Amino acid sequence: MASEIGHRTVLFRHAAVAALLLVFCAPQARADDFYAGKQLTLLVGAGAGGGYDLQARVAARHLGRHIPGNPSVLVQNIPSRITAANMTYSTAMKDGTTIALLQRTILLAKLINPASARFEIGKFQWLGSFNSETAVTLAWHTAPHKRTQDLFDHELTVGGIAGADPETTARVYNSLIGTKFKVRIGYSSTEQVAHAVERGEVQGIADWSWSSLKAVRPQWLAEKKVTLLMQGAPKNAPELGALPNALQFIKNAADRKVMELHFTQKTAARPLAAPPGVPKERVALLRRAFEALARDKEFLAEMHKARMEFDFVPAAQIEKVVAQIGATPSEIAERYAKAFAPEQK
Numbered sequence: 001m002a003s004e005i006g007h008r009t010v011l012f013r014h015a016a017v018a019a020l021l022l023v024f025c026a027p028q029a030r031a032d033d034f035y036a037g038k039q040l041t042l043l044v045g046a047g048a049g050g051g052y053d054l055q056a057r058v059a060a061r062h063l064g065r066h067i068p069g070n071p072s073v074l075v076q077n078i079p080s081r082i083t084a085a086n087m088t089y090s091t092a093m094k095d096g097t098t099i100a101l102l103q104r105t106i107l108l109a110k111l112i113n114p115a116s117a118r119f120e121i122g123k124f125q126w127l128g129s130f131n132s133e134t135a136v137t138l139a140w141h142t143a144p145h146k147r148t149q150d151l152f153d154h155e156l157t158v159g160g161i162a163g164a165d166p167e168t169t170a171r172v173y174n175s176l177i178g179t180k181f182k183v184r185i186g187y188s189s190t191e192q193v194a195h196a197v198e199r200g201e202v203q204g205i206a207d208w209s210w211s212s213l214k215a216v217r218p219q220w221l222a223e224k225k226v227t228l229l230m231q232g233a234p235k236n237a238p239e240l241g242a243l244p245n246a247l248q249f250i251k252n253a254a255d256r257k258v259m260e261l262h263f264t265q266k267t268a269a270r271p272l273a274a275p276p277g278v279p280k281e282r283v284a285l286l287r288r289a290f291e292a293l294a295r296d297k298e299f300l301a302e303m304h305k306a307r308m309e310f311d312f313v314p315a316a317q318i319e320k321v322v323a324q325i326g327a328t329p330s331e332i333a334e335r336y337a338k339a340f341a342p343e344q345k
Contacts, residue, residue, distance in 0.1 A: 034096065034282065035069030043092070043100040044077050045084030047189030051212030053077060055130050055270060055308055056101050062299040066292040067285065071097075079188045081106055081164060082116050089119035092275045096282035099127065099274050104265040105164050107325055111333050112340055113163070121322050124273040125283045128290045129313035133269030134240065135169060135232035136213060139204035140197050141225050148229050148244045151179045159193035159202040160185040166193055168340070169207035169232060172262050175339035177249040181206050191216065197226075204229075209269065210237060211309035218307060233266045258335050261328060268313060268321045287315050 042060055046052035053075075060073040078084040081103035092098040109117040139145040145156055151173075160167030160183040170181040184202055187193045194217055196202050204226070213220070220226045231237060232246045247263075250256045272290065274283055293299055294312035303310045328336075 033069065035067050035071040038069065038071045038097055040064065040067070040071045040073045040096075041093075041098045042073055042075050043084055043088060043098065044075055045079075045081040045100065045102045045106070046077065047079040047191065048077050049191035049216070050189045051209055051215060051308070052101055052103065052270065053189075054212075054215060054306060055303075055310075058299065058302050058306060058308065059130070059293060061302070062296055063289060063293055066289040066296070082109060082113075085109070086118050088273060088275050089124065090275075094275050094277035096274065096278045096286065099272060099286065101130070102271050102273055103164060104133070104269050104271060105168060107265045107268065107271070107322065108262070108336070109163065111328070111337055112168070122326055123276045124322075125276065125278055126315045126318040126322065127272040127274060127283070127286050128315045129268045129272060129318055130270035131211065131309055131311040132313060133233065133266045134210045134237040135165065135207040135266065136210050136228050136240070136243075137173075137204070137206050137230040137232070138208065138213070138220075138226040138228050140200075141227065142200070143203040143227075145204070145229060146227055151181075151229055152177075152249075153180070155180045155182050156206075157182045157184055157203045158206045159183075159187050159196045159204075160206075161187050161189065161193065165207040165209075166190065166205055169262070172259065172336075172339045173206065173232075173246060176255045176259055177246060177251075179206075207232060210240065214309075215307040232263060234260065234263045254332075254335065257332050258339065261325070261332055261336055264321060264325060268318050271318055 042056055044052055044056045056075050060075050064070050064073050078087065084100060085102055085106040088100040088102065106117070107121055110121070137151065139156060143156065144154060145151060158166065158170055158181050160170060162185050167183050167185055170183045173179040174181055187196060190208055190212060193205055197204060228240070228243055230246055231240050231243045236245050247256065247259055250259055274286060290312070291314065300310060
């Protein structure tokens with residue numbers, strides 16, 4: 001009798017251990033099996049041919065092998081940055097089959113245009129960022145602008161993308177440090193703006209990512225087709241040497257806080273997000289996949305060949321940036337919004 005009870009006890013213990021293993025292992029197994037035979041869509045909130053698009057397409061060729069099940073990855077361009085963010089937030093599949101490479105300006109879009117920005121940046125599930133970034137202001141070689149001071153003394157007509165860095169930075173600079181940019185909007189990508197510069201439609205660009213300039217128009221630098229006039233970021237880029245930073249021209253502490261808020265998005269320059277509602281285990285799996293991609297020699301070699309910089313910023317750091325933006329004092333947020341409507345001051 002005692003031996004029979006002991007035998008039953010052993011069986012019960014084995015069953016209990018098996019049940020616990022099922023409980024703890026099942027979520028990971030489901031996450032690992034989920035992507036087999038599926039396609040992962042990578043939305044890109046920018047037009048074709050620019051830095052965002054190039055990075056996304058290189059990543060798409062390598063990301064799938066770092067995801068269990070090895071899904072194919074399809075890049076889908078959505079030139080409107082706000083539309084891309086709204087879609088990712090509201091209508092994109094919430095099962096982990098749709099993620100997005102969003103433009104960094106969506107991080108501050110709610111402060112500028114709350115009616116159009118129908119999303120909360122704190123509710124996206126951030127996967128990381130391809131890199132941080134430094135902006136450069138440049139003038140075509142035929143423009144009279146040859147030194148930084150010329151930006152304050154003479155009007156420079158620059159190409160703009162509504163709501164994106166080439167436009168927003170120009171307006172912030174005009175408002176906070178007194179530059180004389182005349183912004184001509186109507187372009188949908190930096191590639192279109194670059195063509196406009198080459199055609200003589202505009203004289204330059206107020207804000208183009210240094211990494212994108214080197215990747216998309218390296219001949220401009222090699223052939224001295226452009227003059228670099230200013231850089232913009234929380235910290236100077238060593239590669240740009242003594243090129244003045246826009247922060248040097250700030251005249252008071254309040255305006256400095258506004259400019260620093262604008263530059264906060266440069267620290268999460270190519271943010272990657274999953275929609276709200278994606279199961280946490282799948283979000284964790286996607287984060288691990290991007291972290292593995294950052295160590296992938298084939299991917300890094302292709303990025304290097306394309307002259308694209310890659311300095312991965314992990315998800316935890318993006319969440320800190322988002323939290324910092326969310327904690328912006330109301331007076332700073334209001335001053336920032338007014339920078340885009342100087343006539344209302």
